[in-house]
Amino acid sequence: MASRAKATIxxxxxxxxxxxxxxxxxxxxxxxxxxxxxxxxRKAIEDVGYVYNRGAANLRKAHSNVIGMVIxxxxxxxxxxxxxxxxxxxxxxxxxxxxxxxxxxPVRQEEVLKSLMxxxxxxxxxxxxxxxxxxxxxxxxxxxxPVVFVMRRLPESRIPVITPDNHRGAYLATAHxxxxxxxxxxxxxxxxxxxxxxxxxxxxxxxxxxxxxAPADRLVFEGxxxxxxxxxxxxxxxxxxxxxxxxxxxxxxxxxxxxLALRKRGLEPGADFAVVGFDxxxxxxxxxxxxxxxxxxxxxxxxxxxxxxLKMIQSRTTRAEDHIGAxxxxxxxxxxxxxxxxxxxxxxxxx
Amino acid sequence: MASRAKATIxxxxxxxxxxxxxxxxxxxxxxxxxxxxxxxxRKAIEDVGYVYNRGAANLRKAHSNVIGMVIxxxxxxxxxxxxxxxxxxxxxxxxxxxxxxxxxxPVRQEEVLKSLMxxxxxxxxxxxxxxxxxxxxxxxxxxxxPVVFVMRRLPESRIPVITPDNHRGAYLATAHxxxxxxxxxxxxxxxxxxxxxxxxxxxxxxxxxxxxxAPADRLVFEGxxxxxxxxxxxxxxxxxxxxxxxxxxxxxxxxxxxxLALRKRGLEPGADFAVVGFDxxxxxxxxxxxxxxxxxxxxxxxxxxxxxxLKMIQSRTTRAEDHIGAxxxxxxxxxxxxxxxxxxxxxxxxx
DNA sequence: CCTATTAAATGGAACGTTCCAATAAATCAA
DNA sequence: TTGATTTATTGGAACGTTCCATTTAATAGG
Numbered sequence: 001m002a003s004r005a006k007a008t009i010x011x012x013x014x015x016x017x018x019x020x021x022x023x024x025x026x027x028x029x030x031x032x033x034x035x036x037x038x039x040x041x042r043k044a045i046e047d048v049g050y051v052y053n054r055g056a057a058n059l060r061k062a063h064s065n066v067i068g069m070v071i072x073x074x075x076x077x078x079x080x081x082x083x084x085x086x087x088x089x090x091x092x093x094x095x096x097x098x099x100x101x102x103x104x105x106p107v108r109q110e111e112v113l114k115s116l117m118x119x120x121x122x123x124x125x126x127x128x129x130x131x132x133x134x135x136x137x138x139x140x141x142x143x144x145x146p147v148v149f150v151m152r153r154l155p156e157s158r159i160p161v162i163t164p165d166n167h168r169g170a171y172l173a174t175a176h177x178x179x180x181x182x183x184x185x186x187x188x189x190x191x192x193x194x195x196x197x198x199x200x201x202x203x204x205x206x207x208x209x210x211x212x213x214a215p216a217d218r219l220v221f222e223g224x225x226x227x228x229x230x231x232x233x234x235x236x237x238x239x240x241x242x243x244x245x246x247x248x249x250x251x252x253x254x255x256x257x258x259x260l261a262l263r264k265r266g267l268e269p270g271a272d273f274a275v276v277g278f279d280x281x282x283x284x285x286x287x288x289x290x291x292x293x294x295x296x297x298x299x300x301x302x303x304x305x306x307x308x309x310l311k312m313i314q315s316r317t318t319r320a321e322d323h324i325g326a327x328x329x330x331x332x333x334x335x336x337x338x339x340x341x342x343x344x345x346x347x348x349x350x351x
Numbered sequence: 352m353a354s355r356a357k358a359t360i361x362x363x364x365x366x367x368x369x370x371x372x373x374x375x376x377x378x379x380x381x382x383x384x385x386x387x388x389x390x391x392x393r394k395a396i397e398d399v400g401y402v403y404n405r406g407a408a409n410l411r412k413a414h415s416n417v418i419g420m421v422i423x424x425x426x427x428x429x430x431x432x433x434x435x436x437x438x439x440x441x442x443x444x445x446x447x448x449x450x451x452x453x454x455x456x457p458v459r460q461e462e463v464l465k466s467l468m469x470x471x472x473x474x475x476x477x478x479x480x481x482x483x484x485x486x487x488x489x490x491x492x493x494x495x496x497p498v499v500f501v502m503r504r505l506p507e508s509r510i511p512v513i514t515p516d517n518h519r520g521a522y523l524a525t526a527h528x529x530x531x532x533x534x535x536x537x538x539x540x541x542x543x544x545x546x547x548x549x550x551x552x553x554x555x556x557x558x559x560x561x562x563x564x565a566p567a568d569r570l571v572f573e574g575x576x577x578x579x580x581x582x583x584x585x586x587x588x589x590x591x592x593x594x595x596x597x598x599x600x601x602x603x604x605x606x607x608x609x610x611l612a613l614r615k616r617g618l619e620p621g622a623d624f625a626v627v628g629f630d631x632x633x634x635x636x637x638x639x640x641x642x643x644x645x646x647x648x649x650x651x652x653x654x655x656x657x658x659x660x661l662k663m664i665q666s667r668t669t670r671a672e673d674h675i676g677a678x679x680x681x682x683x684x685x686x687x688x689x690x691x692x693x694x695x696x697x698x699x700x701x702x
Numbered sequence: 703c704c705t706a707t708t709a710a711a712t713g714g715a716a717c718g719t720t721c722c723a724a725t726a727a728a729t730c731a732a
Numbered sequence: 733t734t735g736a737t738t739t740a741t742t743g744g745a746a747c748g749t750t751c752c753a754t755t756t757a758a759t760a761g762g
Contacts, residue, residue, distance in 0.1 A: 049494065
């Protein structure tokens with residue numbers, strides 16, 4: 001059944017008794033071919049066990065149907081969700097996206113981009129690795145390949161960005177905590193080499209200022225954007241003379257870490273210490289306690305990013321508008337009941 | 352800086368004042384070229400903004416350096432971990448793997464495989480989607496492309512498989528529960544269209560038989576292999592006249608669901624109902640309570656799979672030995688303290 | 703029946719690489 | 733000096749497609 005050397009359209013042509021051009025037309029679904037001929041060809045294709053050689057085809061055709069998705073951390077469920085959102089769109093557009101993971105490593109990212117370019121991708125959706133250098137996308141841009149960034153942006157870049165409204169999300173969350181009666185607030189996790197960090201922290205600060213929290217009562221703890229980072233932040237914060245009573249976390253992973261660390265110390269998340277996450281990953285809803293979080297509509301952002309890159313490819317441009325996605329605060333249990341003044345644990349039930 | 356039409360080695364040749372053959376040799380790092388010539392060429396490459404066209408190259412070369420990883424569900428952290436384990440190996444072998452997600456959909460899998468083949472992959476590592484038909488890999492095999500399955504196998508296939516020792520893992524976990532004093536045991540989640548399911552369930556059954564659990568006291572609940580599935584299984588089980596007191600779950604996701612559902616009912620996982628997971632994902636250790644689970648060395652399996660496919664490619668064979676990875680039970684809190692006879696909740700502290 | 707028109711099928715020249723065989727230049731042996 | 737050998741470089745024929753320009757066959761118009 002399996003012939004050794006791989007079959008080409010010439011083999012098919014011979015088998016079907018037509019010319020290679022005819023075979024090519026059939027492969028492309030051209031209507032110029034008489035149905036019976038097409039059928040004969042299709043049978044031959046089966047018989048010889050043909051696999052289309054896209055590399056050869058791309059030599060002549062303008063561009064391929066391959067799109068690259070470059071993700072900074074696939075083991076982070078948030079980015080996995082994002083990737084899956086994009087995938088859905090690409091799939092229904094008839095393109096197969098190839099996913100590459102950079103593991104938050106700029107060098108790896110460079111390699112991955114190079115490889116994707118060499119495959120002749122038609123476009124790229126990238127969530128850049130932390131520490132990406134300003135020039136990292138120079139070659140991609142020079143080659144005229146459409147790129148869109150998702151979730152993260154580079155400080156100076158002209159590349160279009162699809163991102164949630166981080167500032168507003170953080171503002172909403174912070175305002176909610178203040179509304180609950182908290183007066184000493186912390187921002188946990190993240191580091192200043194991420195543009196997103198500044199956006200979220202900015203929202204936090206603005207809410208504190210607008211709603212009358214003294215600068216001395218807002219505490220910022222940088223840290224890893226992971227469970228571990230959250231644990232560390234909480235430890236540091238609770239070791240203070242006057243610890244905060246609530247925290248907005250850079251993302252849900254950090255928040256999960258905080259919940260965990262609270263439990264470990266025998267504190268009740270929500271009642272003893274309020275925590276709010278960011279991103280609203282699927283797990284947030286099912287956590288114990290369920291995590292209050294800023295929903296960014298992850299899948300929606302992914303879909304949007306995919307649509308934008310598809311449109312860019314189609315209209316052969318390398319420019320597009322940025323998109324700032326709407327956010328909203330999903331209140332669950334982790335931010336606890338309303339807080340009665342400065343007592344240590346509130347007892348009220350809800351607002 | 353960016354010329355419109357993309358540069359080829361001919362442009363480089365012109366720029367550097369050498370022949371295209373020389374450029375080609377430089378690109379391949381051949382030692383036949385005089386160092387100063389090579390330098391001149393490399394400079395020209397930079398100047399014209401050249402991107403290597405791997406498609407064109409593959410037309411002449413035997414096979415590409417692309418390897419495909421086909422994953423059934425990337426949003427499942429377990430498979431994400433697995434993918435990352437493979438990636439590490441491929442990376443250090445100088446190949447860039449492209450990851451494709453099938454979302455547990457055989458039709459999607461078919462498309463993805465087709466696309467990967469068309470790109471001319473040198474090899475494939477696949478964790479087949481549930482419901483994959485027996486013939487799904489016929490064309491891949493016919494084309495002589497090395498494939499290895501990881502974690503899952505197809506009933507009849509000759510394709511090599513890398514998988515943990517599911518039977519033994521389930522046996523160990525079940526024996527542990529019985530050792531704790533449980534006499535009415537359940538197996539939660541999974542469905543019989545997965546070979547893994549039968550392996551794990553087999554281990555469960557064998558342990559029950561060997562250690563004197565009456566057939567009537569071992570309960571099997573099929574269900575989704577997700578948190579939701581776990582929740583559903585627990586609900587059904589507890590609704591029984593004589594409910595089980597412990598469960599071995601098909602995987603950690605199911606186990607997490609069970610822990611959640613227990614809490615929702617006001618039951619204390621471990622003390623009131625023992626649960627053991629399977630796979631030992633990173634999260635298991637950090638859960639509340641920490642989940643007892645069968646560790647399968649996820650990353651190690653991924654690495655092994657990657658090595659096997661690399662070796663197959665290198666030795667141009669399509670055969671390899673199966674590999675059954677060692678497992679071990681990681682005991683944490685979710686299986687609770689030793690159980691004193693048939694009381695409803697144990698009070699002892701540890702063994 | 704001949705010519706115009708339409709429909710279907712085809713040959714051949716690209717596309718950007720690799721690699722073999724061949725050439726040119728440099729070095730060496732005598 | 734001359735031929736043999738080694739070292740660098742090069743032209744050209746593939747590789748498997750697409751697509752333009754043609755050819756061939758079928759149909760219609762008069």
